Amino acid sequence: MPKKYPLEFKKQAIRRYEKGESIPALCQELHISQSTFYHWRNQYRSIQTSAHTYTPAEFDALVRRLQKAEHKLSIIQLSGYLSKVPLQDKLATLEHFHNEMSDLYSVHELCEALDVSRGTFYNHIFRRADRSKYESEKAQLMLKVKQIFDDSEQRYGADKIRTVLAESGLRISAKRVLSIMQELGLHSIRTDAKKVYKNQMRKKQNLLHRKFTTNHPNQVWVSDITYFKIKNAWVYLCAIIDLFSRKVVGYRVSRAASTRLVTTTFRNAYAERGYPQSLTFHSDRGGQYISAAFSKLLQQYNVKHSFSASGTPLDNAVAETFFATFKKEEAYRREYTSERHFRKSVDEYIRFYNEVRPHQTLKYKTPQAFEVTYQGSYIEKPCSYNDAGV
Structure with missing residues (x-):
């Protein structure tokens, strides 16, 4: 007959895991199997957002409320009621x-x-x-x-x-x-638009020069946008990665590759990471990243903006490789039935990527464990990226 463990014992084990202790070490100490521990983690882990920390039950209730709201909206649209309102x-x-x-x-x-x-x-x-x-x-x-x-x-x-x-x-x-x-305040295209554009592009410098090494978290973030087709409709995924630990510190899925997608992803990540100072943000020269709105947002937070050279994906190799890994290990292995299915897949994979998947460049630690080790006063040798795997 399976052994029964007290509820408080399970929660204490999960709290220790969330503070950085590894699953194998905890399982060995507590004399439980890893499959049991993963089951506990799914039941009792904290789910952290930029505004609140949820229990799994609270988060499931939130998802149910969202689904209910989406169903109500669908009913209103299908009923044609709005067309009957004067x-x-x-x-x-x-x-x-x-x-x-x-x-x-x-x-x-x-x-x-x-x-x-x-x-x-x-x-x-x-x-x-x-x-x-x-x-x-x-x-x-x-x-x-x-x-x-x-x-x-x-x-x-x-x-x-x-x-x-x-x-x-x-x-x-x-x-x-x-x-x-x-x-x-309307200004049409100027006759010297090409000259102005070249001057603007010249000012957008590459501050990294493919040196993907940092000494501490929140020193350099890299970002990019990828896309995926679901039932003849495109969805876009924006991700922000901390170079120090290769941790995905922010991500968002949207139906449009808009400036709002980038600004919202950055705002959430910036707040989640405690409004870091002396931060450099690196991206390609996509329209969302060179937009006036995003540039103004970075200036507001005193964040330096670094840019890849045009048509040079290796300048942003860490972000490019993350998306290649995500598609190879997750997206290409699924047959998505809806946008909601894709969003859930992204959520689950990024949790796996940050907390479970060991990284070669981190000496086979997870990004989460690598940061916890650093914060525990033992500073690991900075990870180095050589235009190859993550």
């Missing part, structure tokens, strides 16, 4: 949320949730405003100029916008269009 009722609701909760929800999110075009909503706002006739006409004109400018992907200047307006029957001077653009 437009004026939708606009009134949007205006209330926009006035009271603009810090929580963007106009794009609000309009998408209630299936109303942004142009219709802006027109509603402008009509409701108490303006003089001139101000009302100007507001409408500003909206049209902004829409034409955005539709051209910020390419058109005043003359081309004036031409598009004239084709729609609205004739105004290029001078007035230019004045509106200046008031809205």
